[in-house]
Amino acid sequence: MNFNATLFGQLLAFMFFVWFTMQYVWPYILEALEEREKEISDGLEAASRGKRELDEAHQKKAEILEEAKKEAADLVNQANARANQLVEDAKSSANEEAERIKVSAQSDLEQAAKRTKEELRSEVAALAVSGAEKILGSEIDQEKNSQLIDQIAQEL
Amino acid sequence: MASKELNSTDYIEHHLTNLTYGKCPDGTWSFAEVHGKSQVAGTEASCNISEMGFWAFQVDTLFMSVLLGLGMIFFMRRVAKNASSSKPSRVQNAVEYLVTLVRDQVQDNFTADKNPLMGPLALTIFVWVFLMNLMDLIPIDLVPWMLNGFAAPNAEGGAIHYFKVLPVADINAPMGMALGVLILIHYYSIKNKGLGGFLAELTFQPYGKWMAPINVIFEIPGFYAKQLALGLRLYGNLFAGEMIFILIALFFGGFFSSFTGVLSGIAGLALNFIWAVFHILVVILQAFLFMVLTLVYLQQAHEHH
Numbered sequence: 001m002n003f004n005a006t007l008f009g010q011l012l013a014f015m016f017f018v019w020f021t022m023q024y025v026w027p028y029i030l031e032a033l034e035e036r037e038k039e040i041s042d043g044l045e046a047a048s049r050g051k052r053e054l055d056e057a058h059q060k061k062a063e064i065l066e067e068a069k070k071e072a073a074d075l076v077n078q079a080n081a082r083a084n085q086l087v088e089d090a091k092s093s094a095n096e097e098a099e100r101i102k103v104s105a106q107s108d109l110e111q112a113a114k115r116t117k118e119e120l121r122s123e124v125a126a127l128a129v130s131g132a133e134k135i136l137g138s139e140i141d142q143e144k145n146s147q148l149i150d151q152i153a154q155e156l
Numbered sequence: 157m158a159s160k161e162l163n164s165t166d167y168i169e170h171h172l173t174n175l176t177y178g179k180c181p182d183g184t185w186s187f188a189e190v191h192g193k194s195q196v197a198g199t200e201a202s203c204n205i206s207e208m209g210f211w212a213f214q215v216d217t218l219f220m221s222v223l224l225g226l227g228m229i230f231f232m233r234r235v236a237k238n239a240s241s242s243k244p245s246r247v248q249n250a251v252e253y254l255v256t257l258v259r260d261q262v263q264d265n266f267t268a269d270k271n272p273l274m275g276p277l278a279l280t281i282f283v284w285v286f287l288m289n290l291m292d293l294i295p296i297d298l299v300p301w302m303l304n305g306f307a308a309p310n311a312e313g314g315a316i317h318y319f320k321v322l323p324v325a326d327i328n329a330p331m332g333m334a335l336g337v338l339i340l341i342h343y344y345s346i347k348n349k350g351l352g353g354f355l356a357e358l359t360f361q362p363y364g365k366w367m368a369p370i371n372v373i374f375e376i377p378g379f380y381a382k383q384l385a386l387g388l389r390l391y392g393n394l395f396a397g398e399m400i401f402i403l404i405a406l407f408f409g410g411f412f413s414s415f416t417g418v419l420s421g422i423a424g425l426a427l428n429f430i431w432a433v434f435h436i437l438v439v440i441l442q443a444f445l446f447m448v449l450t451l452v453y454l455q456q457a458h459e460h461h
Contacts, residue, residue, distance in 0.1 A: 002205065003328060004178065004212040010221060010332025017225045017284060018336075021232065022276035028236035029255045030275070032248075035241035 125153035171402045175318045176205050178212025195318045221323040224287040265451040278447045286443035291322045296401045324394040334387030344457040393442050404428045
């Protein structure tokens with residue numbers, strides 16, 4: 001155990017190695033380390049952001065789907081209502097048409113019956129007159145008895 | 157081959173002697189002389205280590221620590237140059253693990269304003285001290301044996317007769333680093349508190365300014381003892397570990413010569429293994445401690461009381 005100049009040789013070597021490490025080693029390795037740490041934290045952040053965005057997209061998708069379903073149901077309901085309306089309309093117009101046809105047929109019928117009645121009445125009057133002529137054996141003065149005949153005809 | 161029998165005392169002494177190059181009293185520079193001959197074959201040694209005094213360099217300590225330090229910075233530099241944030245190589249992952257560990261320590265212990273020196277300083281200390289400590293796990297005789305031309309320590313084998321592979325078992329290495337930390341502590345103390353503030357901290361606490369002499373007696377030793385202890389702690393732990401390895405190595409002395417030699421060799425192997433496993437902990441722990449304590453002391457140099 002003897003101190004000598006080796007002490008200062010060692011001190012110089014020590015200073016040189018520290019200087020070298022400080023100048024050429026430490027900053028480079030630390031830079032790589034810190035860069036990687038930053039990359040990792042950035043990556044993690046990006047991943048969590050992506051996850052959040054995905055969740056949001058999922059939620060939005062569900063909302064849109066819900067809305068679309070509602071709209072579709074509305075459309076179907078509307079279509080149903082419209083179809084019912086159409087059927088109703090068609091039914092009522094058919095009924096009206098039928099009613100109209102019935103009414104006109106009835107009036108035709110009545111007219112025909114009236115006309116027939118009229119014809120029958122005049123025929124019966126003529127027959128009655130000719131019958132009466134035969135019974136009386138003479139001609140009935142048409143003009144004289146026309147009032148009577150008309151009355152008879154009216155009574156038929 | 158062996159010129160004389162190597163006894164335990166010589167063996168231990170051999171392992172505690174650094175390869176030293178220094179200035180002798182007669183003004184010449186040479187390797188040291190041990191037991192009447194130069195540490196390096198073929199050179200003239202004119203004095204022994206203690207005669208050299210201050211102007212001596214432990215060549216093995218400096219060589220090993222600088223070699224490991226250079227290996228460290230070249231390796232780290234290669235990783236730093238190719239560092240990429242997206243595709244780290246396996247080596248980069250390993251270095252990043254270290255850097256993260258050091259950075260966390262800096263952030264935990266160093267709560268003062270950001271100082272760009274703290275990270276690199278802590279990383280350098282941790283890795284360098286760890287590598288130097290790790291040399292303790294190299295078999296104690298391996299490197300000296302190779303450098304001595306694969307011959308026993310007392311044989312005239314190769315060129316270099318003395319070589320300690322563990323730099324931190326030489327007091328100069330840990331104390332050199334602790335000296336660096338001490339300089340930094342003074343620099344930042346004066347920079348952040350002002351010379352007056354720094355001196356006031358040492359003289360006006362804990363009993364107020366009228367008790368300044370007593371405060372100085374309390375504060376100055378405490379202030380320097382912790383910085384001295386920073387180096388001594390590392391040195392003491394590793395030196396003790398080395399010492400145990402040397403003692404365990406004595407068990408192998410007669411491995412090939414007798415039956416009892418084989419038995420003690422086997423016991424030595426078991427002991428060596430146990431101590432090495434335990435020492436892995438010490439190696440890492442002491443490197444870590446040196447780093448953390450440096451940060452703590454520098455943090456104290458930054459904060460105002």
